Amino acid sequence: MGVDRRKFVKFAGLSALGLAVNPPIKVLASEETYESAAGTSACSGSCLTCRPAHPPENATRWAMVVDLKTCREHPECNACIEACHVSHNVPDFPNPKDEIKWIWKEHFGHAFHETDHNYLSEHLKHSNALLLCNHCDNPACVKVCPTNATWKRKEDGIVMMDWHRCIGCRYCIAACPYGSRSFNYREPKEFFAENGRKLQADFPTRTKGVVEKCTLCEERLARGLWPSCVEACPYNCMTLGDLDNPDDPIRQIMHDKFTIRRKPGLGTQPQVYYII
């Protein structure tokens, strides 16, 4: 394991070492330290030092590992949610029934309700899980869309949305087992300024009556940038990588850590993996 870890750091980390400033120290300072056996750092397997400056080019199967162990130590932190919703002009509707969310926190027992039981360890029981679109390999939403307004991108597996084609029938919302999709029940343009958010000119706004969801920041990946949430997390809980590439750091993480997925029994092949 230690050797693996060292190889891993050597492979991925060197170029990014300069970025390892404040956040990892915070992790170090936290009560629980992970991977002491690894001997290199308190890295939970997805630290900034392990992340190259740019996402890999020509990835063919994007996947994400979310380290809930680290995430739940910071229940007050919403950096990823804020970054995502700001960069994608996600409106902040006052009525919760109209709510739009691309990435959000949900009670662990709800997010993984098949694993929930009365004697679940205390820190899990009262924790939240970070949820987003799973970019399933076999997406139920894509299958049901009557206009192909949502589709799985052949080259890298991202489940995309065409907000100009969507007729707003919400069949995809009914089909998604993860609650990853939101509908614009009202005109979103008036609700960007809430919570001091500024309209981002480089990302399209939506109109009322269309469905939207996380697109894994495909617009950022295309520019060689990590997704907003991945970049914004001060504790580096999220790792994005190319599962098809055996040398991708994400494969090493998944090799080292036990990961689970939400509702794996449905055959949708969700591509967000959780370290719990």
Added chain:
Amino acid sequence: MIEKALQGGKAYWTLVIILLAIVGVGTLAYLKQFTEGLTVTGLSRDVSWGLYIAQFTFMVGVAASAVMVVLPYYIHNYKKFGKITILGEFLAIASCVMCMTFIFVDMGQPFRILNVFLHPSPNSLMFWDTVVLFGYLVLNLLISWTVLGAEKKGIAPPKWIKPIIIISIPWAVSIHTVTAFLYSGLAARPFWMTAVLAPRFLASAFSAGPALLIIFCLILRKYTKFDVGREPIQKLAVIVTYAMLINVFLILMEVFTAMYSGIPEHLDHFKYMFFGMVDAEGILHTNLVPWMWLSACLGVLSVILLVVPKFRMKEGLLALACIFVFFSLWIDKGMGMIVAGFTPNPSHGVFPYTPTFIESMITLGVWGLGALIVTVLYKVALTLRKQVDTNRYRA
């Protein structure tokens, strides 16, 4: 032929004007929804389909049920359904229009609805549902208009219509099967994911539809001179009885599977419907509970009234039984079925849904539109029949 709709008495025009007013109210309510978005409805992130889609589902059944008069008349040559068949076909036309309108008002971007044909996606059941529903409307328009037109001229219907009539029979079954597939193919919603959904839809359709037709026949006899006769009504009553029994049987199958297996994902939806459920804050939500029990009671009462021949033979009791059947199944399909599929949600969260006033007005408007179409078409049929009969008498 449609000009016959313009030659009516005072009662007819009063009815037409009332129905037009209801459609008007619905249109105004829809304009509000169109400008403000579906936020004016009770729909939410968790219950994203509600009254509109539920009404659509119910009306697909009423549309399909025309086959219950078409099949005996055209295939088994049951001549006594001669007068009733056209009423069934016209009811199917009105129901199809209602279905399409309910889909239209449910769309977030109604003006993009043609994207379904511009970007056809055979992988989507909604695409197929649009195709079969539209096809069924065309078939019924063609058949009813051709047969009635021939009748007006006092000649036999043209030969080419026969194969079209035969096609319309499996087509009727297909519209409700595909509608059931919309739901039963979704892994995310265990309540709907049952192989018995399509058969159950058909059974409930074949009882609710003919029940409505019986009510219409009795109303027509009372307020017009049009009498389909006692025997066809009794025949329809037998159809309603069998279909309702099969429907109750299939519902009990569902209840048994959910209860005996005890799998929470399946059982919880029934719990929510009949007993209510607590949300994350510990509040008990019982929105559907009184309705579902009412539906169950009406269902049981209607079965008693229908199964005992002595009751069924009395037209007053039969009318009551038909009202019970119709209302029981309307609650079951037009309220419970869709909403309970979304509650609890896949993460076991309970977010109740209650239709808003605007939503109810739009729904009422669509029902008004359906009633208007039925009124106008029945007027045409009745006037033509009367003329044909008078001509025959003179000859």
